[in-house]
Amino acid sequence: xxxxxxxxxxxxxxxxxxxxxxxxxxxMANKKAVIDMAKCTLCGACxxxxxxxxxxxxxxxxxxxxxSAYKDVWVFCEQKKGHIQSISFELLGEGKKLASKLGVxxxxxxxxxxxxxxxxxxxxxxxxxxxxxxxxxxQFYQDDPYTEALVKLVEEYKPEIVLCGATTIGRSLISRVAxxxxxxxxxxxxxxDIDGKERLLLQTRPAFGGxxxxxxxxxxxxxxxxxxxxxxxxxxxxxxxNKAEVVRKTYPEEVFKSRTRLIETVEEISETxxxxxxxxxxAGGRGLGGNEGFAMIGELAKVLNGAVGASRSAVxxxxxxxxxxxxxTGKTVVPKLYIACGISGQIQHLxxxxxxxxxxxxxxxxxxxxxxxxTYGIVGDALEIVPALTREFRRLLGKK
Amino acid sequence: xxxxxxxxxxxxxxxxxxxxxxxxxxxxxxxxVINPFDAYAIEEAVRIKERCGGKVTALTMGPPQAExxxxxxxxxxCDEAVLVSDRKFAGSDTWATSYTLAxxxxxxxDFDVVLCGKQASDGDTAQVGPGISAHLDIPQVTxxxxxxxxxxxxxxxxxxxxxxxxxVETPLPCLFTVVKEINTPRMPSLxxxxxxxxxxxxxxxxxxxxxxxxxxxxEGSPTRVLKIFTPVPRKGGEMLSGSAADVxxxxxxxxxxxxx
Numbered sequence: 304x305x306x307x308x309x310x311x312x313x314x315x316x317x318x319x320x321x322x323x324x325x326x327x328x329x330x331m332a333n334k335k336a337v338i339d340m341a342k343c344t345l346c347g348a349c350x351x352x353x354x355x356x357x358x359x360x361x362x363x364x365x366x367x368x369x370x371s372a373y374k375d376v377w378v379f380c381e382q383k384k385g386h387i388q389s390i391s392f393e394l395l396g397e398g399k400k401l402a403s404k405l406g407v408x409x410x411x412x413x414x415x416x417x418x419x420x421x422x423x424x425x426x427x428x429x430x431x432x433x434x435x436x437x438x439x440x441x442q443f444y445q446d447d448p449y450t451e452a453l454v455k456l457v458e459e460y461k462p463e464i465v466l467c468g469a470t471t472i473g474r475s476l477i478s479r480v481a482x483x484x485x486x487x488x489x490x491x492x493x494x495x496d497i498d499g500k501e502r503l504l505l506q507t508r509p510a511f512g513g514x515x516x517x518x519x520x521x522x523x524x525x526x527x528x529x530x531x532x533x534x535x536x537x538x539x540x541x542x543x544x545n546k547a548e549v550v551r552k553t554y555p556e557e558v559f560k561s562r563t564r565l566i567e568t569v570e571e572i573s574e575t576x577x578x579x580x581x582x583x584x585x586a587g588g589r590g591l592g593g594n595e596g597f598a599m600i601g602e603l604a605k606v607l608n609g610a611v612g613a614s615r616s617a618v619x620x621x622x623x624x625x626x627x628x629x630x631x632t633g634k635t636v637v638p639k640l641y642i643a644c645g646i647s648g649q650i651q652h653l654x655x656x657x658x659x660x661x662x663x664x665x666x667x668x669x670x671x672x673x674x675x676x677x678t679y680g681i682v683g684d685a686l687e688i689v690p691a692l693t694r695e696f697r698r699l700l701g702k703k
Numbered sequence: 704x705x706x707x708x709x710x711x712x713x714x715x716x717x718x719x720x721x722x723x724x725x726x727x728x729x730x731x732x733x734x735x736v737i738n739p740f741d742a743y744a745i746e747e748a749v750r751i752k753e754r755c756g757g758k759v760t761a762l763t764m765g766p767p768q769a770e771x772x773x774x775x776x777x778x779x780x781c782d783e784a785v786l787v788s789d790r791k792f793a794g795s796d797t798w799a800t801s802y803t804l805a806x807x808x809x810x811x812x813d814f815d816v817v818l819c820g821k822q823a824s825d826g827d828t829a830q831v832g833p834g835i836s837a838h839l840d841i842p843q844v845t846x847x848x849x850x851x852x853x854x855x856x857x858x859x860x861x862x863x864x865x866x867x868x869x870x871v872e873t874p875l876p877c878l879f880t881v882v883k884e885i886n887t888p889r890m891p892s893l894x895x896x897x898x899x900x901x902x903x904x905x906x907x908x909x910x911x912x913x914x915x916x917x918x919x920x921x922e923g924s925p926t927r928v929l930k931i932f933t934p935v936p937r938k939g940g941e942m943l944s945g946s947a948a949d950v951x952x953x954x955x956x957x958x959x960x961x962x963x
Contacts, residue, residue, distance in 0.1 A: 305794055305921035325931050341766055345794030345921045348931040362921060383866075443869075446833075446843055471864055475845040478833035482798060487925030490797075490828035505929065511714070511825055517931045524925035562842035563873040566859070571867035579865060583962065607962050625848075625884040626863070631824060632739055632883045640961050657937055661961060663954065678940040679954060687947040695955035696962065 305345055306361045309336050313357035323352030325515055348517075370502075373463040373525035375432075376402040379453065379477065380413045380425060381468055383444075387413070387424055389538065389580055390468035394531060395428045396539035397495055398466055401504070404497040408432050410462065411547070414452055416442035426547035428539040433547045434460070440559035443568065444472045447561040450479045455554055457484050462526050464504050466495075469530035470579075481528050487521025488528040491635075493535050493658070504529065513654050533579045534637040571626070578627065583609030583640045586629055586656070589616045590645020590666060590685050597622050599686065600644050603693045606700065612636065612656075614646045630655035644685035648673025665689070704757035704855070707808055708748040708781065708818045709835065710741040712765050712772040713825040737772045740820025742779075743881045746888040748818050749780035751853060758782040760811055764792060764803055770904055777899040778891035784904035785811065791909040794921025797826075801834025803919060806912040808839060815855070817878040821846055829880070836878035844871050848884040 316334035328342035329349055336357070338349075350358040378398045380391035395411060402409040411430035413421060416439045425433050434456055440448045457465065457480065465480075467473040469491045481488035494507035498520070504527040506519045521527040578584065585604040587597055597611070604611045612629040613622070629636055631651040641659035646652060648664070648671055656662070657676055664677035665685045674680040681688060715734045737745070748759045761776035763769050764787040773784035787807045795803065808817060817836070822829035829845075836843035848868060849861040857875055861868045863882050891899070909919055917923060943950045 323931055340790065340793075343793065346928040346931070347794075348928055351928070351930040362927075446845075450837075471846050471862075474829045475833050475843070478797070478830040479837040479843075481830075482801060482834050482837035485798075485925065488797065488830060489926060490826075490830055509934070510827065510931075513934070515931055516934050518929040519926050520929045521925050522927055563844060563871050563877075566870040566872055568864070568869050569867045577865045625882075626867070628883075640958065661958070662937075663958070674942070675939045676937045679957060680939060680942045681950050681954070682942070682944065683947065683950065688951060691947045691951035692954060695951045699955050699959060700963065 307338060307343060307345055307350070308359045308361070309338060310357045310359055311335055313355045315355055315357070317354070319352045319354060320349035320358060323348045325511065325517075368523055370463070370523070370525045373461045375408045375410050375460075375462050376405065376464045377410045377412055377434075377462040377466065377526075378430075379465065379467040379473065380411050381470060381472055382413060382415050382418060382421065385415065385418060385421070387421055388468065388470070390470060390473075390531075390533055392428050392538040393533070393536040394466045394468065395425070395430060397531065397536040398464075399429050399539060401464060401495060401497055402431075404499065405463070405502060407463070410434060412453070412456060414441045414449055416440075422547065422549055426545055427541050427543050429542060429545060430547045432550060434550045434552065436552050436554070438559050440561060443565050444476070445561040445563060445565060446475060446479065447563065448559040449476050450483065451558045452554065453480050454483045455558060456552065457486075457526060463502065465526045465528045467528065467530050469532045473530050477528055477530055484526065485524055486526045486528045487524045488530075489519045489521075490530050492529045492531050495529065495531070503527070513657060532635065532637060534582075571624075578610045578612060578629070578634055579636055581610035581636070581638050583607045583642075584612045584629070584636055584638045584656075584659075585609055585642045585644065586612030586614065586646060587617055587623070587644045587685070588614035588646030588652075589620070590647075591617065591622070592645075592686065593620075594622055596645065596686060599689045599693075603642070603689055603696070606693055606696045607640075609638075609640070612641075614649075614652050643673050643677070644689055646673055647671045648676065704751060704755040704816065704853075705814045706748040706751055706757060706759045706816045706818060707811060707814050708741070708744050708759060708761050708776070709804055709832070710745065710761055710763050710772055710776055710820075711738045711823045712736070712763065712769040713738045713823055735768065735771065737775055738820055738823045738825075740822060740824070740881070740883070742820075742888045743883055743885050744818040744820045745776055745779050745781060746886045747850065747881055748816070750886065751816060751850070752780075755853060757815070760785060762787070762804065762807055762811070764788070764795075764800060764807070773904045774899040774902060775891070777902045778895040779889065780892075780895060784902060786904045786906045787912070788906060789908040791916070792920050794924060795919070796924035796926040797828050797830035797834055798925055799919055799923035801831045802838055802923060803912070803914065804831070805835050805838035806914040807907060808835065810907070810912060815875045816853075816858075817841075817876070819878065819880045821880045821882050832878060832880040839878070841876050841878055842873050843878040843880075844873055845880045846882050847879050848882050850885075
């Protein structure tokens with residue numbers, strides 16, 4: 304069994320471990336660190352922070368597994384109705400960097416029905432190799448056949464890294480594939496890098512609602528799997544000259560059996576832009592006062608070619624559907640521009656949008672927390688400022 | 704119909720504050736609550752029971768104090784509660800956690816539906832629900848926002864997608880993860896609170912589960928935390944002031960390059 308011990312001879316009482324512990328499990332007694340085992344989760348953050356080698360984390364026993372059979376960086380490329388989703392291009396962009404650091408191939412994996420024509424698109428986005436499974440059961444996402452097909456591919460070709468979008472499909476699929484293949488899986492990464500010596504994928508992700516960041520590794524298992532959020536990585540450029548090698552796989556019919564059955568797909572987002580993919584989001588809160596206020600920010604979003612977001616209180620008031628909610632119990636978004644109108648900025652909302660590149664906040668209350676994170680803050684009535692801003696942008700963009 | 708609802712006790716995010724001097728999480732006095740998403744799973748489990756009969760078992764893995772979360776689940780309408788707790792589970796990542804919960808679900812035995820919140824508010828991974836269904840080898844439908852119909856023959860549900868929703872049919876037993884839109888959780892009833900007070904959650908240790916010791920806790924976890932750090936908190940920027948027309952003009956000018 305794993306255990307953690309403070310080596311009292313080495314401990315200098317510097318309190319670095321106390322500060323590193325995300326679970327409040329370390330305290331000082333007689334100028335030495337003491338670990339409260341009721342709170343400790345053996346996460347190892349303290350051992351990593353200790354500069355004196357005073358914390359011994361006894362981990363796995365037994366010989367290290369041979370991981371040398373695993374190579375290449377894979378990107379699971381999500382398609383909907385035959386269209387490759389933009390997150391896949393972002394992952395190919397990031398995957399290329401990782402593959403070149405490791406000196407291995409970047410491989411795109413695509414599952415679908417009649418998707419042969421998409422190979423060219425993956426090829427020009429820099430894939431060295433494309434693994435393709437084409438079958439009618441893969442036309443739409445279904446948990447069972449997608450899981451089975453991807454597990455088969457992973458077991459046969461043994462990638463060392465698999466990247467996947469942190470989307471509803473990606474998170475549902477890859478979690479099951481990781482269990483089945485005994486892989487390490489890290490969710491919602493915002494930063495990826497390679498430790499060249501150990502060939503480890505360094506996966507950095509927010510936890511506790513973005514209040515802390517953790518770097519996670521998978522030392523003894525392969526593949527190393529990670530999901531990545533939208534808009535965090537740079538899309539791969541287009542190189543028409545790149546020609547990927549194509550591996551087409553077929554499997555027996557039983558692989559494609561689905562216990563669940565998709566009856567229909569309903570698209571109900573009122574605008575054309577998906578919130579998590581939008582570059583610009585105009586969001587409204589309680590300060591908008593009602594449906595008319597939301598019509599106003601809808602207008603601004605339209606002019607900017609952006610999407611409409613909302614705070615929980617606006618959704619709870621019934622002014623806008625839940626699918627627009629940004630924050631802890633809604634969506635996490637990382638647009639280039641987030642315009643918060645009449646949103647006070649409770650921590651649960653900030654968690655969902657504070658990584659946006661530029662934040663504009665318009666609020667009547669000069670003490671509203673949203674103004675403390677805003678790149679540009681305006682103390683004023685959103686109902687007056689939003690229409691004025693819409694007019695300005697219309698003029699600026701030459702729109703009627 | 705027997706329903707198992709998996710819950711997690713988490714620190715209340717509203718209480719999470721950063722110490723401005725040391726730049727670390729302040730944890731003193733941070734209250735533990737049921738993961739907000741799990742409240743919807745509990746409510747949905749109770750509603751299925753009310754529709755179809757049967758019982759609801761709340762299941763959690765955690766330290767001994769997670770018993771509080773189970774009592775709360777009982778006050779909200781769950782019939783039974785199981786706490787899986789052992790030092791041997793310490794250090795579990797999502798692989799080992801879903802393995803342990805799946806082993807506990809097998810021990811509970813007769814079940815038709817497993818319900819989970821879509822993710823926990825501390826880890827935010829959304830991996831444990833699908834992980835449990837993979838370990839149990841049962842079908843799953845994630846992110847469900849509505850149960851249209853449910854009976855021993857199967858269920859029809861609406862699964863939330865980025866664009867809208869899918870209507871999906873599934874046989875039972877099945878695992879669902881739920882989103883907030885699915886219901887409005889009720890308040891604890893007086894009867895529920897009385898029951899919670901006298902309830903005795905079943906407690907299982909690693910030895911009670913049919914589980915491979917090498918697949919538990921840190922040892923059974925493929926991932927390791929290399930380091931934890933506090934991000935530089937986002938600082939406020941410029942405040943613009945003036946009439947609505949003036950600030951709009953100024954702001955549009957500042958954002959010009961971003962919007963064209």
